[in-house]
Amino acid sequence: MGRQWLQAKREVAHLKKGQIVSKLVKEIIVAAKLGGPDPDGNARLAAAVEKARKASVTRDVIERGIKKGAGIGDEKTALQHVLFEGYAPHKVPVIVEVFTDNQNRTAPEIRFLFKGGQLGAPGSNKFLFSHVGLVEAFVSAPADLEEAAIEAGANEVEALDHSRNDSIPEEAVGARFITERTAIHAASTWLREHGWTVVTSEPGYIANKPVELTPEQASETGEFLQTLEDHDDVHRVWAAFDGG
Numbered sequence: 001m002g003r004q005w006l007q008a009k010r011e012v013a014h015l016k017k018g019q020i021v022s023k024l025v026k027e028i029i030v031a032a033k034l035g036g037p038d039p040d041g042n043a044r045l046a047a048a049v050e051k052a053r054k055a056s057v058t059r060d061v062i063e064r065g066i067k068k069g070a071g072i073g074d075e076k077t078a079l080q081h082v083l084f085e086g087y088a089p090h091k092v093p094v095i096v097e098v099f100t101d102n103q104n105r106t107a108p109e110i111r112f113l114f115k116g117g118q119l120g121a122p123g124s125n126k127f128l129f130s131h132v133g134l135v136e137a138f139v140s141a142p143a144d145l146e147e148a149a150i151e152a153g154a155n156e157v158e159a160l161d162h163s164r165n166d167s168i169p170e171e172a173v174g175a176r177f178i179t180e181r182t183a184i185h186a187a188s189t190w191l192r193e194h195g196w197t198v199v200t201s202e203p204g205y206i207a208n209k210p211v212e213l214t215p216e217q218a219s220e221t222g223e224f225l226q227t228l229e230d231h232d233d234v235h236r237v238w239a240a241f242d243g244g
Contacts, residue, residue: 022232024052025065029077030099030235031202032069035185043135043188043201051167051199077101084110085126086119088221088239092211093125096228097236106233113231116224128240129205133179136165136200137191138172145175151194152187154179167199178206207240 027048035042039049045066052062068077080103084096094117100106111119135154149157154177161174168174179187181203188201213221221241229237 019230019232020055021057021061024048024055024057025061026099026235028052028062028065029069029079032066033071033077033079034069037066037070037072041185043185043192043198046192047188047198047201050197054167082106083122083126084114084119085122085124086114086117087125088117088224088241090211090213090217090221090241092213092221093128093207093240094225094228095126095129095205095238096234097238098233099235100233109231110228110234113228116227126205128209129207129238131181132204132206133181133184133187134200134202134204134206135177135179135184135187135191135198136160136168136174137177137188137196137198138168138174139196140169140172141195143173143175145173148175148191148194148196149177152177152179152190153183154187165199202236204236205238207238209240211241213241 028045031042031045031048035044037045039046049062049066052065067073069079071077079099079101082098082100082103084098086094086096088094096110098106098110132155135152138160145157145159149155156178158176158178159174160168160176162168162170162172165174177187177191184201184203188198191198218241221239225237225239228234
């Protein structure tokens with residue numbers, strides 16, 4: 001469910017270097033805009049900065065992104081957060097999160113990309129998802145995931161490995177902690193203080209009832225969703241399906 005359709009496809013080599021950097025910097029800008037410029041007090045920003053560093057994004061680029069998002073000095077931005085709701089092939093509900101500085105440019109482009117599916121009106125399928133907090137993290141030592149979830153204040157936890165999130169080392173113990181949206185920072189902070197490395201810390205959407213697809217249908221749907229994900233202004237794509 002959620003964005004698991006994408007996890008196996010997120011090898012760094014999949015996208016051109018310039019597009020990778022653009023996506024990572026956009027996440028830094030968004031995180032700083034929403035939570036402030038201090039990574040110690042902004043778990044989402046801390047995770048974004050760490051991910052950018054691992055992708056060899058330079059310190060200057062990271063700092064400019066933080067300043068731009070936080071509106072510090074001359075580095076300012078006016079990004080709009082827009083949600084597009086619709087359906088991928090085989091009637092799979094989709095929510096597309098966009099951050100753009102020009103909605104008049106982005107909206108027609110997203111509509112065009114939905115030619116293989118169906119773009120709906122605002123509110124057309126958001127009720128099919130739960131809006132939650134998502135914290136993805138890993139630890140090198142053996143860990144009791146249920147106990148960690150309780151201590152971190154998460155509502156649910158599921159195992160997560162390298163095949164579903166390539167930011168998790170193959171030899172590590174990974175997990176996705178599902179929290180209330182207001183508890184994202186607290187959960188991320190507890191995990192970091194107890195030896196976990198947090199790779200994602202953000203609000204997200206989880207399908208209430210995923211659509212079951214055959215492997216062939218899942219492949220077709222995944223290709224459609226990847227096309228959406230590759231758009232420069234698309235921040236996250238959330239889809240509701242099982243299969244493949």
